[in-house]
Amino acid sequence: MTDDQFRAETRAWLEANCPPSMREPVRSDKDATWGGRNPVYTHPDQKVWLDRMAARGWTVPDWPRQYGGGGLSAAETKILREEMARITARNPLNSFGISMLGPALLKYGTEEQKLEHLPRIARGEIRWCQGYSEPGAGSDLAGLQTSAEDKGDHFLVNGQKVWTSYADQADWIFCLVRTDKSVKQAGISFLLFDMASEGVSTRPILLISGSSPFCETFFDNVKVPKANLVGELNKGWDVAKFLLGHEREMISGFGLGGAGADPLVEAARNGVDPILRAQIALFEVRSKAFAAMSEKFIDELKAGRAHPAQPSMMKYYGTELNKARHELLMAAGGSDALEWESERSSAGAAPRA
């Protein structure tokens, strides 16, 4: 099939299968589709859209078919992304499994691990969280102390993680553990385990915004089968860094905003003052330039030609754009946007964000 034929077929399929409600912007975190064992849908079309996309492997279009992917080429994946953007289709599935763990498993996982985990990630059946940071190991991540003791057929995990996004809603965790105390980076291993395992508990951290996206996560004598080690023992730092490159790429995408009509453009059209309009226009130009740069970087990443610093640049600039977007949204909302609980401010959506 030529790329033009693929585009025509994709366009027709999306037109027929993407429900109109899934072409609307995601208004809040709860509005997004996260999947998992106990999925929460604010609209029934979220499930319809997820299932239709997953059935084609299009939640992970460029993963191989045997792992639940679409088996698309880089060019086809890009066409799919463009055609989804054309109709402002929502991402069918938000998933740390897709954006972080999946690429790491594809590179470092055994065949058994790939077959066990990747298809369930692709279908949105298992929700993952990331157990990296600890109270004494954030920027200095390699200082982590959570230990995994070799007990013959299993590891015994003890310790604490912090800032674990959505740990209280996650089904499984990918976790950095210390398997050798005598060396720093070279004593870390990468483990996968079920959050329902005995000895795992979570405590949400309440933020000033009123929401609790983060948790403290505790491990008290958690038994983890040896087969759940990804990569070699004490070589987890390599897996961790590779995964972080993908996390940075994912975070940089926040700079591009979500699907659907851009509320900033709407604000500018609705006649805010000329200075703010000019600032919004400048922001939109930067945002378009960033999108073009990201496109180029992602092409290079997929082709294995990217400089390792590129995802860091993308994350940094994407984060700056995201901050600017929120500041402009606050400015465009005027004093109404400061209201924390009113209907006029959509329950304080802008200041809380």
Ligand SMILES: Cc1cc2nc3c(=O)[nH]c(=O)nc-3n(C[C@H](O)[C@H](O)[C@H](O)COP(=O)(O)OP(=O)(O)OC[C@H]3O[C@@H](n4cnc5c(N)ncnc54)[C@H](O)[C@@H]3O)c2cc1C
């Ligand atoms: C939105 C969000 C989601 C997150 N989700 C997760 C998650 O799911 N899982 C997870 O494991 N972690 C998660 N994190 C945690 C994140 O990775 C850590 O916040 C990060 O590693 C920084 O660690 P810290 O917060 O402990 O800050 P610290 O390392 O304590 O740093 C505090 C301050 O000190 C500065 N600093 C630190 N070291 C030095 C130094 N040597 N010299 C000079 N200045 C220094 C830092 O720049 C910073 O300003 C998340 C964070 C955010 C913001």
